Amino acid sequence: MKKFIILFSIIILILTALSVSAQSPLNVREFGAVGDGQTDDTAAFQKTLDTAATSDSQVVSVPRGNYRFEGSLRVPDGVTLKGVWESVPSHIGIRNQGQVRPTDDGTTLLVTSGQGKINDPPFLTLNTNSTLKGICIYYPNQKENDIPTEYPWTIAMRGKNPAILDCELLNPYQAIDATQNERHLIRNISGQPLRLGIYVDSIYDIGRIENVHFNPWWSMKPKLLQWQMENGEAFVFGRSDWQYVHNTFCFGYNIGYRFVETKNGACNGNFLGIGADDCYTAVVVDQSAPMGLLITNGEFVSFHGPEPTMVRVRNQNHGTIRFSNCAFWGPCRQIAVAEGQGTIGFSDCTFVQWGFKDKEDGKPNEKERLEISAIQALGGNLILRGCEFQDKMPQVLIGENVRKAIVTGNLIQGKEQIENKAGEKPEIIIRDNASGN
Numbered sequence: 240m241k242k243f244i245i246l247f248s249i250i251i252l253i254l255t256a257l258s259v260s261a262q263s264p265l266n267v268r269e270f271g272a273v274g275d276g277q278t279d280d281t282a283a284f285q286k287t288l289d290t291a292a293t294s295d296s297q298v299v300s301v302p303r304g305n306y307r308f309e310g311s312l313r314v315p316d317g318v319t320l321k322g323v324w325e326s327v328p329s330h331i332g333i334r335n336q337g338q339v340r341p342t343d344d345g346t347t348l349l350v351t352s353g354q355g356k357i358n359d360p361p362f363l364t365l366n367t368n369s370t371l372k373g374i375c376i377y378y379p380n381q382k383e384n385d386i387p388t389e390y391p392w393t394i395a396m397r398g399k400n401p402a403i404l405d406c407e408l409l410n411p412y413q414a415i416d417a418t419q420n421e422r423h424l425i426r427n428i429s430g431q432p433l434r435l436g437i438y439v440d441s442i443y444d445i446g447r448i449e450n451v452h453f454n455p456w457w458s459m460k461p462k463l464l465q466w467q468m469e470n471g472e473a474f475v476f477g478r479s480d481w482q483y484v485h486n487t488f489c490f491g492y493n494i495g496y497r498f499v500e501t502k503n504g505a506c507n508g509n510f511l512g513i514g515a516d517d518c519y520t521a522v523v524v525d526q527s528a529p530m531g532l533l534i535t536n537g538e539f540v541s542f543h544g545p546e547p548t549m550v551r552v553r554n555q556n557h558g559t560i561r562f563s564n565c566a567f568w569g570p571c572r573q574i575a576v577a578e579g580q581g582t583i584g585f586s587d588c589t590f591v592q593w594g595f596k597d598k599e600d601g602k603p604n605e606k607e608r609l610e611i612s613a614i615q616a617l618g619g620n621l622i623l624r625g626c627e628f629q630d631k632m633p634q635v636l637i638g639e640n641v642r643k644a645i646v647t648g649n650l651i652q653g654k655e656q657i658e659n660k661a662g663e664k665p666e667i668i669i670r671d672n673a674s675g676n
Contacts, residue, residue, distance in 0.1 A: 264300035264321065265291050274304025276342060276349060281310035284320075291318045301374065305342045307349045311360050314369040316398065322346025324373035327427040328407045330456065341409055347375045350393070354380055357389040361416060367398030375407040384460030387433040387467075392416040396423045403428060410457040413438075417446065418477075426450055431457040433467055436489065440477030441503050448474075448482075453489040468519060468543065469493055477501035482508030490516045495539070500526035505558060510534045519544030521567075523551050527558030527581065537565040545597070550575035550583075554618070557581045561622075562588055570595040574613040577621070580642075584622035585614070594632045612636035612658065616644060624648050637661050637669075647671050 268274065270290070271283035284299075284306070291299045292315035301322045314320055323346045330341040341347050353359040365371060371394065381387055393411040394403060399421045408414045408430035415437045417423045421444040425437065429452045436453050439446060453473050455464055473489030475497045476482060489495045495515025498506050507528035514537060515521035521539035524532070541547035549567045552560060556579035565585075567574045569592035577583040596607045610633055614623060617638035623646045628634045631653030637644050643666040646657060651674035661667050 262296045264296055264298040265294060266300050266302065267306075268302060268304075272301075272304075272306060274302070274306050276305035276307055278307060279309040280306045281308045281312065281352075284308075284312055285310075288312065288314055288318055288320065292316065301346045303345055305347050305349055307351065308362065309352050311352055312363045314363065314365050314371065316367040316369060319370040319372060320363075320374070321370075321372045322374035324375070324405055324407075327405045327429050327450075328373075328375050329429055330375070330407065330409060341375045341377045341407070345375055346373060347377055349377055349379050350390070351378075351380055353391040355389055357391055357412070359391040361392040361395035362390075363393065364395045364397060365401035365403070368400050369398075370402040370404065371406060372402075372404040373406070375409060376411065377409045378411060381410050381412075381433075382463070383458040384462050387412055387463065389434075396420045396425075400424070402426070408432060417448075418442070420446075422446065424449075428452070429454070429456070431455050432471070432473070433463070434471055435475065436473040438475045438477075439479050439482060439506070440501050442479040442482065445481040445483060446479055447485075448487060449485045451487045453492075455491045459491075464491060467491055467493075468517075472497050473515070473518075475499060476506040476508070478503035479506045479508060482506055484508065484510045484513060486512045488514040488516070489518065492518045493520070493544070494518060494523050495521045497523045498525060498527050498532060500555075504528065507531055507558075508533070510537070512536045514538040516540045517543060519547060520551050521549045523553070524556050524558075524560055525553045526556050527560055529558050531559035531561060533561050533563070534565060535563045537562065539565065539567050540569065541571045542569045542595075546572040547597075548573050548576060550577070552577040552579055552581070552583055552619075554578040556619075560584070562586070564588065566591075568592045572597070572609075573611050573615060576615045576617065578618045580619050582620040582622065583616065584624075585626050586622070586624050588626045589629065590614075590626065590634075591629045593630060608632065612656070616641050618642075620644065621646070626650070628652055632656070633658065637667060642666060644668065649673070652676070 270287040272280040390412040395416040402424040413435040414432040418440040426449045471492040495518040505526045505528045507530040539549040561584040566589045612633040615636045618640040621644040627650040633656040635657040639660040641661045655674040
């Protein structure tokens with residue numbers, strides 16, 4: 240009996256070991272990847288990924304190293320490409336003679352493919368149920384204090400349920416193409432995309448973007464940062480049905496969050512805890528879906544550029560935008576300028592530091608103020624309830640093309656300065672605002 244028990248135990252152990260072995264990740268180094276920063280590892284990576292697609296594990300492990308790529312990668316359905324990072328890495332302050340060095344630790348992919356060829360294929364394409372995790376992607380040929388070189392998309396997300404988790408995209412020209420997929424998941428991402436951070440379009444089933452932080456950690460050198468602030472856009476949304484965006488932030492862009500209409504349509508979604516700091520314009524709405532953009536607990540700051548403004552709604556918009564429990568400050572020219580035929584609403588929001596005139600150097604002149612209203616509704620409909628205006632400056636302009644407006648229950652520092660050019664009619668309601676020192 241004892242011999243039988245011993246034999247049975249040995250068989251169980253062998254089967255368990257074989258099962259674990261069969262499910263172990265495939266190591267790119269076992270397929271020829273070198274990781275010395277000089278050797279082109281494209282072919283070795285692709286061979287490993289293709290092998291993983293037919294293995295029991297479907298996980299490709301990338302040990303610590305600097306892997307150079309002169310070509311592009313395709314992650315097959317159901318395959319995960321995984322580096323050593325278990326949370327999003329950050330290379331702030333890792334410098335050598337003024338250069339950021341993400342190559343000092345962890346898993347780093349050095350991308351040289353597509354230099355100067357913006358329309359080339361993306362560096363890495365994710366497909367149905369495929370994942371990129373725990374990796375830093377770095378473009379070593381970008382110059383830290385120069386106009387950036389164009390590159391194609393760093394990552395394209397296709398198919399159903401593609402995911403990017405815990406990655407640093409340190410200095411891509413354009414980072415994530417999140418179009419033509421269903422239920423994308425972008426979580427725990429940091430870096431400094433130079434021209435475009437994330438582009439969303441052709442999404443007909445809920446996409447999710449969480450804990451994304453775009454900040455000028457790679458370079459704040461004047462020439463590059465000025466170009467980025469004149470040309471860069473952090474988040475751009477085209478057609479997306481039920482888009483969810485949670486705890487995201489950007490600093491130093493021309494536009495922080497932009498909503499556009501493509502041939503596929505416009506965006507509706509829930510945007511919670513989003514922020515944009517030192518962007519020429521924090522939020523620009525060219526077009527939104529009729530169901531609306533719901534923006535809650537946001538923080539928006541603009542104080543550089545021509546007429547720094549937190550919110551601009553373009554003349555072609557006919558959708559709905561609602562801001563709830565958000566804070567807006569500067570010193571800026573104005574808080575919001577809304578045109579078009581749609582509706583913009585602010586509830587329980589705080590407005591501070593508007594009406595500043597620009598100096599010749601493009602910075603706000605904090606000693607000279609302009610009689611400019613914080614909220615300028617020039618068309619469509621306006622809802623403004625329960626907000627606080629903390630400066631003794633004009634609060635609201637209701638333009639002659641505004642169809643309907645409700646301005647009620649707001650706290651106003653100083654005297655009430657609400658200009659109504661739409662005329663005295665029942666569709667314009669201004670009442671019960673508390674003003675005074």
